Amino acid sequence: MVAEGKAQETAVVAQPPRIRRLNIIGRRNLFFAFSLLIIIPGIFSMWRNGFLLGIDFAGGTEFTVTFANHPSLAQVESAVAAENLNGSVIETSGGGYIVRYPPLNAASQVSVQHDLENRLGPMKVDQILEVGGTIAGESIEFSLLAVVAASVAILGLLAWRFHNVPGGWRAGFQFGGSALLALLHDVFILTGIFSILGKVFDLRIGEIDAFFVTAVLTVVGFSVHDTIVVFDRIRENLRVSQRLSFEQVVNLSIMQTAARSIITSFTVVLVLAAIFISGGETLKGLSLALLIGIISGTYSSIFNAAPLLVVWRRLQPLR
């Protein structure tokens, strides 16, 4: 359908007048340091505290209910405590409550509902979720597997796509590997911040569930999008401007694509912010995760991925 640019065409490398020539490659250590500043506390929190697990991963029975008599949080909590079933209560924004128990069988689900009605008056059950230990374990397993499989596939795809730059497959793996590192950067930023939100600040929005896994994988997709755009420009510039050093080519390519990366991310951030503010309870955590991830992905594709490629190229020079 559309062929790649042919060699005899005139190259377009003229600089846009409004963008100043920032030296991103020269200040790369500063940008790496900024990333580590967020990643290290996140990893520490994940290692020390783990995550606040949602019901998908922790297992258990969860009722989302609204009471006709609008009891206070304290009243609901004492009623649940009186049941001696290790239940816990969370208030939702709509005036309802989420009550969680360890896994209950069908009969005790019914008796728990009757019990709550006896103590707190008539209630409407909006949702019952029951996740047994087997399914919870599988969800964690599948999620990890999905992230790892997606990462490997992306590394392979990029190595293949970029093995036609000078340097062959080794160069291909440098491109693919740098993109993978930038991607892991985003995954760690996102999971780290959620670990801190959930465990250090005890916020329910920091809960990890199947939706969070969806968010992580979307972020992976977007981050790779941004990185590919920069790398694609590097590939093109390597071909057409052979007078420049590798570092200069990379810096030029970053500057040429930065506007596009920021604009795209900005539109997505606008959409996500709209969902975060107006969306329902279920979508809040998802949109926050995506917001953090997309911003991190844009940052990493501009300030980490291509600079990492330069560092790698210095450690493993290809003619």
Next chain:
Amino acid sequence: MQLVLSWPIRLFIVAVLVFSLFVDGAGYVYRIANHLPLTGNVAGLPPNFGGWQLYFHRGLDLAGGTHIDYQLTNFPAGQSRADVQQRTIAVINKRVNSLNVSEPEIRGAGSNYDRITVDLAGVNAEQAQKTLGAVSKLVYTKWVADTKITNGPQAGYKPALTGLTGDDISSATATIDSTGTSWVVNITFTSSGATKFDNLTRDNVAACPGDVNASLAANCAQRHLAIWLDLTQTDIDHWEDPSYVSKVSSPYDAGCLASQTPDKVCGKLLTDPITREEIAGGNAQISGSFTQQSANDLATGINSGSLPVDLVALDVTQVSATLGAESVKLSLAAGLLGLAIVVLFMIIYYRVPGLLASLALLFYAGAVLAVFKVLPVTLTLAGITGFILSVGMAVDANVLIFERFKEEVRAGRTITAAVDAAVRRAWPAIRDSNTSTFITCVILGFIGPSAVKGFAITLGIGVVASLISSIVVTHNLLAIVLTAGGFRRPALLGVDRVRAV
């Protein structure tokens, strides 16, 4: 390049547009023309192709209902696990039918045929679990003379438990008999069951000897063995009460048993066939005037009383219809708001090209929604999120092309050459980035947990559609509109200056 801008491609785009408009909009035109409400079910609503009606299939989190994952445990040795799973699914299907659910979904799952997933719209979890998880116990009874009995399957006789139960049956299947004309039900007994059945049939024949067609044997109650589900000794103790007998001897009623209250009597009889001869070896055949349907029903009934496996509910999700409707409203609002923001931003920042891209975006959204209806894709909350995100990806391809377009114009190309070069040079990045997202979607579609699968499917469809819309539709619109001289003004194109042609 020539191909993308050729007339066949343009005709194809117009055809897709017309088809999408029809699939998305025909229903609303019909509703308005006939003064029907804009939401809710309408029978025969277009788009409708010869009874195949197109509409959005909503997942349980949007429609409300119950989802249960069952684990099958205690598989019997020596039976094909796939077979056992199929039989269990048939039994669950039968039980679900008694609930009157529209479009129940019952699927086998699990790596080793050990899972069954059930989706029931509009049913609460308590009712669903009671009906599906009910353990029916199959019993065989013989008939014992009792003059006080006035009605029932055999007047003057009451049933007596024989000790032959569902545990003694390994399977029942409906098939066509050796003559190839009539439906029969074959029952296979376990080895201990075979012995018990042999003894019972021998007693049958001994009680009323002779050919079953001769009147002596044909009218002999003791030549019969009845098969019941959940018949208990308590039921038998009530046999002198005629109204009780007529109720309990009516055909087995799963729905009634699921909602049973202590004083309610439900039908429990599966069949009461006559024994033709002593049957040794553990293979029996029930014949009669069966249709395919009634033979299948009887086989499933026998299987449900003799399920060789136990059903354990691994997880149960119940979503109320009001919460589902609320979720639909919220995600619709979020989607429309997102689309409006993107369109506004694109027009302000990119002027005429932005407007064209917005048109391409609307085309894209309409086409994808039509695909969701046609395939059909079951929409869930996660699925809608995937769709909204794919809108973002569709914009991305356009932004790439437009940024490149500005660069080419600045570098001194004419408008036409710049459009051409922009699309061609942006293509490798668009192709590679969308490929990577698509690969991620495929992986998630195969190994993700179920909520993630819905997301992967809609995002994957969206990525493919956005690729077509951004490259083919946007490019064509740019080529058509920008060749009209009036648009070649820098202010309309969002660039500083334009080289004269």
